[in-house]
Amino acid sequence: SQKIEQNSEALNIQEGKTATLTCNYTNYSPAYLQWYRQDPGRGPVFLLLIRENEKEKRKERLKVTFDTTLKQSLFHITASQPADSATYLCALDINQGGKLIFGQGTELSVKP
Amino acid sequence: GAVVSQHPSRVICKSGTSVKIECRSLDFQATTMFWYRQFPKQSLMLMATSNEGSKATYEQGVEKDKFLINHASLTLSTLTVTSAHPEDSSFYICSARSLAGGSSYNEQFFGPGTRLTVL
Numbered sequence: 537s538q539k540i541e542q543n544s545e546a547l548n549i550q551e552g553k554t555a556t557l558t559c560n561y562t563n564y565s566p567a568y569l570q571w572y573r574q575d576p577g578r579g580p581v582f583l584l585l586i587r588e589n590e591k592e593k594r595k596e597r598l599k600v601t602f603d604t605t606l607k608q609s610l611f612h613i614t615a616s617q618p619a620d621s622a623t624y625l626c627a628l629d630i631n632q633g634g635k636l637i638f639g640q641g642t643e644l645s646v647k648p
Numbered sequence: 649g650a651v652v653s654q655h656p657s658r659v660i661c662k663s664g665t666s667v668k669i670e671c672r673s674l675d676f677q678a679t680t681m682f683w684y685r686q687f688p689k690q691s692l693m694l695m696a697t698s699n700e701g702s703k704a705t706y707e708q709g710v711e712k713d714k715f716l717i718n719h720a721s722l723t724l725s726t727l728t729v730t731s732a733h734p735e736d737s738s739f740y741i742c743s744a745r746s747l748a749g750g751s752s753y754n755e756q757f758f759g760p761g762t763r764l765t766v767l
């Protein structure tokens with residue numbers, strides 16, 4: 537069966553440390569993988585998109601890697617801040633037409 | 649970035665009534681809009697894909713007669729929950745995909761969501 541799994545429902549880290557979130561998938565061959573941030577009671581906010589032929593993408597304190605052999609993406613937030621506390625969702629574009637399949641999300645809490 | 653709005657942000661209704669939710673792209677034209685549903689502590693589940701001027705494509709298990717979608721213009725899509733029941737209570741989120749590609753290829757912009765509570 538097809539599925540997307542993100543690591544542990546909750547991740548607690550200390551301010552200033554690097555947060556690493558994992559997204560694993562099976563039985564998909566996505567051309568694109570995306571990461572979103574979602575705050576409670578709000579819609580997701582787009583963070584980064586990585587294509588299947590890209591290994592790594594960076595944007596300010598964010599870094600995403602994409603390993604299509606392992607079927608895994610890692611999402612890193614360096615120098616984390618309490619304001620980074622939110623739920624982070626990975627999403628696969630499975631038909632290149634914008635149809636996104638989301639993981640269940642990882643709730644990140646950054647303590648001061 | 650592009651802005652997508654939803655109205656209303658919250659709605660409470662009685663069982664058996666119908667509720668309409670609007671999704672608007674405010675500063676761009678969207679050929680495609682998507683409707684998602686999210687239950688507490690769960691991820692977004694795609695309900696349907698809506699293309700301007702054509703019928704929506706529903707995901708497996710989503711009743712098209714219960715969740716009516718209209719995408720009459722490049723900036724507006726509506727979702728009507730007909731004969732709502734308590735189990736339809738959820739957080740409904742729309743997204744819009746820009747008409748233009750460029751560096752934002754495949755990027756979707758999400759609305760803030762609508763919290764529906766059916767009593």
